[in-house]
Amino acid sequence: MMDLENEKIDNLVARLDELVRWRPGGDGSYQDPNSALSRIQGKTNHVVMGRRGSGKTRLLSELSREAEEKDVLVIKFGVEEAKELAYPDILIQILRSFVESFHSRLTEKPDLLTKDWFLGYSQKVTHPVNEYIKGKKRKELLPKVEKLRDRLNALLEESDEIDAEYQRSESGEKSEELGIGGGVEKSGKDARFNRTTREMSSESRTSLARQKENKKEKVERLLLDFKDLMEGVAEHFGSCIFFVVDDFYFIRRIDQPPVIDYIHRICKDSSSFLKIATIRHRSQLYEEKDLRRGVVAGHEAQVVDLELPLGRLDSINRFLKALWRGVCEEVGIEDPESIFKGQGFEQAVLASGGVPRDFFGVVKTSISISRERNEDSVGKMRVNEAAQQYAEDTKMPELQVDTEEGSGVERELRDLMLFDIVRFCRDIKKKNCFHINKDALDAEPGIKRLVDLLVDARLIHLITDNTSNSKRAGRYSAYFLDVGLYAHPQRRGENSIDEVAFWVRDDAGRLKNLERSPVYQPRKYGQLEELARRVRDKEVDLKDAILSGSIDMSDTDGKTQDMIDQLKLEMPVTTDE
Template sequence: MNNTDDIVKVLRYIEENMRVTDQTSIEYLDAQGNIDRLSIRQNHIIFGRRGSGKSLLLKSLGQRSEFSCISVNMEDFKDISFPNSIIQVQKSILRQLLPIVKKVHGKYALAYWMKALPLKRKLTKQIKTLDEKLIDPDEYDKSFKETKAGKVFGKGKGKVGGSGFESGSEASEEIETSKQIKIDKLDILKNKLTDIKELFSEVAAFIGKDIYLILDDFYFIRKDEQPYFLDFFHRVSKNTPLYLKVATIKHRSKLYVQDSSYIGVEIPHDAQPLNLDYSLQDFDALVTFMKKLLKHINEKVGVEIDYSKLITDNAFRFLCLASGGVPRDFFSLLISLGPSLGGGKSISKPNVIEKAIESVANKMEHFKKDAANEDVLLEHYLWIIKGDIIDNKKWNAFLLSNSEVQNHPQINQAIKELVDLRFLHLVNPNISASNSDGTRYSAYMLDIGLFPNANPRGFHQVEPGQKDEHHRVDKIRSAPKLDLGSFSQRICELKAPLELELTD
């Protein structure tokens, strides 16, 4: 029998640790050895949707002692213009390095102070220099005047009293010319790269550790500025004991561009990827992982709750399905079900769907925040898909032609971003349709929160791995196909003022 007080303790513990802070006591459940991977001397890009555990993983990394972690939350700089964002992040890094340097105590005090004091002065001076750069405009014209000195010589002949003579004179002349050149703040910062690299190397040598620079929630930097921002710090890290650990949402991130030269970070040449997302592609593994999370929380709180007595097996699977594989969404739904837990009646599938529908408004707020200036356009894409698949065809899933979508890059980008924003869920990236037309499709499910109600009538509600009436493995193969021609036409009719920034 589950104790009601124990359930309250668990729900309180979950709610207190939903957001990662310095006070968060929940531990990262490292089933895939991600902390060990991030600990190696290598640049890493950590991909994961909001709530997938990126920040918790990086907090766990920072607790290791064999290197020094400098952590910067990029959301703090989302409204800062570029390249001032680079300056602000540099300042944040240097301010965090100062106390690290102060904590080092050498065996011989005099030798320590002879090295520490000049190094602290350098760090402080660099912070002051960056402060001065902040007030400069991002780009401006600067006028120069040059003055050149020259000589002018004159010669003449004359006659006085019948006698002839010849005389000459010399005078100096100044010639002034004006020039105007364009000054770019980013170029000035790049010109100081060598100084910054030397400073980081000097700090690392002094503290006797490598420096791991954590850039969390990198997707808050404007997408068109991301390659240039990342390029700067990647240059700083080259041939120095500084390693980048960048956490972001995959298709909200543009890591490099090919301009007149290569700019940014290219995977896997410049950094190794690490994917934290549990998707619906291996649904049984996802269900197992969520059960492990609950067991881990039981141990942290010191209780023994049997969740199978509180939630039916089908409802638990739908709880995992409604989360889309995102732990925070799973816990949010569990908390919302809290008043019904332990009430003598097990949580059912309709209960889960009802709470998922109620939570969609909050999810949409996160959607708008994460999508930044593309939120309105992406919302149009989402409502067109929902209207076609859920409202008209009464399915919770659809098929997308893998070949045809390549001819519609904007739709392709939108669907990838809607997956990352947790409103679409990829079930199978390579599947055939039930009519076997020879085309390969990707199968997607729409988020349960988009359902019209908890018990929609005449609705084809398919689950990952569910068999059809002929006992074929995937019922989802019978799902309707997304009409890309019609879809594209409807987007064109919107006459949207901008297009989505394409990512790889």
């Protein structure tokens, strides 16, 4: 056992804190799951899929580092910094960022007496003609870059003017609605004036909509100019270009197809390639309405999936163990396993759901809890406490942040769905795993989307998306309830959870223990909407309701507990068993 009260553990906790919030430019060894780095370096378009904390940003950072070493020009943009923008403004911002990067690359000069400086000087001496031609080409490209940058800046300024005019129109209409006569109906000239003002407001709205459509057309006309510039830059540097877009899911779903479609058309039939990182079920890469827009995953862009289903727990265990050893070596801990006792490490792997950031977060918290208890190592019980705290402090708040703006109804239904699943598994069946019939799920696409959103939020975890059961007909998807929602140490005796060892396989390689998991019968989407209407006015904090079975409710006021009990009565159990 290792004493947790020492400087190396202090450094470890600090390092884990950094890794939980890793940012581009961070250091540390990189573990490559599924050979993702070697795949994404290929000269084709790629879409990296993974939940929050699965390593998408780190993978793109490693791609940038290795690509630059191979003289590939990497142009990066993080959508989160512009996530408030709608289409086409978000596209204009991305294009402007790309053009700014072109300008920086064409004008940058190496520092005096550095390796790059000596290399450039050597090229001028040994290949003066080539360097002259390159200098001439650079002078031809810079005016094109600056012209395109100015046009994009003008379009963004136009956006600001349109928004300002819209705000003035809205403000004027609201003032007219309020009136100055205390609600007294106007007549004659005043009445005609009011009608004219409302009509002008309507005309103004139409005009603003027309201006926005015109702006989309202006952006469309820039495509060939951008493509021409891009090919000139690639030729000048003698390399291909990787356009890297991180956090693509922050773009509104309705705007994602036209944005990725535009960038894909820029890259098509060229030496430039698109590398996008996103979350699977928060992304819409393709649509076919009046026009076909977007990219078809697996055809026009290859998918690099950073997720491993929990059914492959052995592979997840090896991956996280390698990560853990690397982190411990960084701070001088020679025996990483000595920090845990019993099933502590294995429980931390389960509590992470296979997501590296969540693994680091749970381990960091469990070390802190163990130190508070004056313990010399981390066991399963402390990991469970940490998982519950991590779910409450990190996962549940992220669940609210990750919901798309303007989808309050979906957020409400999603939270109700989570409450229903947690109650079914934890409070009624007392199991940590459950099945859903695939046909039943496919028959309710709205419910399927809610389940997918909960998987993306790391509150339920996919074990396998296709399994059978000797006791039941049909095909099933199997899921694991997040440890933080069921495994608080105070759940003992008749309230304890039967933790299904779902990862155990029989001689044929099948997950034999999954048959012990109950079948959850999803509600109809309309039923869930009706339930939402009925509980909306009950002032129940669904977060408390979801977590209530995993925390001590003795400090919860009676009113809240009554509301939660009422909510349970409103939602009778649904199961096909």
